[in-house]
Every structure is written in structure tokens, then in C-alpha cells.
Amino acid sequence: MEEKVLTGKLYDIQGFSVQDGPGIRTTAFLKGCPLRCPWCHSPESQSYEDQLSWISMRCQGVDACDSRCIKACPKGAIELGGTRLDAKTMEELQIIHVNRDLCDNCGKCAEVCHPQALYICGKDYTVEELVQRLLQDRKFFKMGGGVTISGGECLTQPEFTYQVLKRLKEEGINTAVDTTGFCKWEIIERILPYTDLFLYDLKHMDSEKHKAVVAVPNEPILENARKIAAAGGKMQVRIPVIPMFNHDEENIRKTAEFCKELGDAVTVIQLLPYHNMGVSKYMRISDKPVAEATPPSDAYMQKLKGIMEEYGLPVTIH
Ligand code: SF4
Ligand code: SF4
Structure with a gap:
């Protein structure tokens, strides 16, 4: 019987990225995500299907x-x-x-x-097809750059992501994984040796509010972050600052306390102000109206940055 070849489903590959980890990187975006963030700027990433x-x-x-x-x-x-x-x-x-x-x-x-x-x-790649495509950009991986595997949630295609990361490390490429952290610990544990950095989203410290807005609770996310830190992994924590959801001082302080608990596993915290660029993308794949909010002001973002810095944390606004 013919052996089934492992494939992963992607919706994009972007070179020259400076937003997806250190240096200049190429990012592979995998399709499918268990979360439903209303502000998602890549709504085409959510479905697992073409x-x-x-x-x-x-x-x-x-x-x-x-x-x-x-x-x-x-x-x-x-x-x-x-x-x-x-x-x-x-x-x-x-x-x-x-x-x-x-x-x-x-x-x-x-x-x-x-x-x-x-x-x-939506396009299917074998592991080797994707690795060879990513290696074409090797000469551009400057200033600590490399490859980021993103999504969607790339860890919902766990075997494919694992195999790609393993091959990239064999080629000596710096690797980052952009994740919601919402998956079984065993999946993260398996990719840890092949992942130089996790880009790790923290959305809300209150699990009920987290679930009410993005459709899943936050306990597995927080627990996986603790385990990555305990296992010696590195995390660039990303906090999307969303008006009327997580932008209040109380939540920011709780998030800072949690990051402090993770110790030197946290290389930097990125505060990402909400923007409504995803709205036009929703219209490419759906007729349904999408809620919009007013982006937080620069002054408010600076205030939140100041609060997190009170905890001795390295914080940037992007
Ligand atoms: S619009 Fe019609 S042809 Fe196009 S993808 Fe849908 S069913 Fe197929
Ligand atoms: S009418 Fe527009 S969408 Fe249809 S084939 Fe022509 S260019 Fe494409």
C-alpha cells in the first residue's frame, strides 16, 4: 500500500519580515486556529479548509x-x-x-x-517542499534572523510543524514559533529542542473573560507558558491591547505579575495596539459584519508600557 505523505496547509509565506521575531525572517503561516479573536488581522487563517x-x-x-x-x-x-x-x-x-x-x-x-x-x-506543502522554499531566503536571515512558523495556530498541525522545525535546525536555521499556547503540553515539549524562541500571546488573565471573547479558556495557555519557562525555553510575550477587553490597568498589572513569574524566559514583552486592518480581510471571505473598535491612543499605550516597566520588565510597543 502506498504510504501517505505528510502535508501541512498554509495560507501564506512572507519574506523580509521584521515583526515576527529577531532580525530579518521568513514567516510560514499555517491554516487553522481554535481561537476566535474578533480582532484577528488574518481571518483567513482561522479555518482549516481551503x-x-x-x-x-x-x-x-x-x-x-x-x-x-x-x-x-x-x-x-x-x-x-x-x-x-x-x-x-x-x-x-x-x-x-x-x-x-x-x-x-x-x-x-x-x-x-x-x-x-x-x-x-490554502495550499498544501510536504515538509521538504516547505523547507526548501524557506531555505531559498537563507541569505536574507541577518541580525539573528531566520524562520518563524506562525498561523492561525501552527501547533494544530503538530506533526508537520515538528518535522519542519527539526529539518530547519538540521540546516542551522534560527527558528521561532508564533503560538497562542492553546494546545497539549506534549506538543510544545516535543518542539522545544528545535525552537529558539516562542512568540507567545497573552490575551487576558481572567479565564472567563478570555473564553467569552476568544472562545477558549486561558488555563492551558498560562500553564504551558510556565512549563516552557521551567524547561529553559525563551518567550517573546505578545499582548494585543484591545479596547473594552483587556486594556484596563488591572488586567495589565496581572499580566505583568505573570510575566515576572516566568523570570528570564521572557526576552521582551510586546504591547500590540489594536488596529482594524483585519476588517477588510474579513470582507474577502465573508459577508457577515465585523465589530470594530477605536484603536488605543499613543499616550494610553505609553501609560500601559510604564505600568509594565514598574515590574522591571523589558517592554516595547509595536
Ligand atoms: S463561487 Fe462557485 S466556482 Fe467559485 S469556489 Fe464557490 S462554488 Fe466554486
Ligand atoms: S468578473 Fe471580476 S472576479 Fe469575475 S473573472 Fe472577471 S475579474 Fe475575476
């Missing part, structure tokens, strides 16, 4: 391409939508609308959409 995405600004209009996508769709899921103004000609273009209730993400429309206004988000 998804049809649609970027209205790329659509040339049905007249220019003879309604190719509408004709290609076996489900009748593409219909005439609104119009958009062409920035060059200032003409109104008749664009489309995808009826998500009818679409089964088969991708037939994406095959005929030449400007890639329609495209399938």
Missing part, C-alpha cells in the same frame, strides 16, 4: 472578462454585485458578489479569474 477569497479592487468587471467566473461556477454562487470606480479610467465597473451560502470553495472560478480577484486561500 477558502475562496475575493478582492473587489482587483475585479476588472464582468464586461471586461465576459463574466467568466459567473459562467464557471457550478453552484450558481456568483451573481452580479455592486459597482466600483476604476481608478485609471474613472469608469463604473459592474463587479460580482459571491453568495457564501451556495459556495463550496471548489475553486473553479479562481481558475478563470486572471487578475486573481478570486483566489483560493
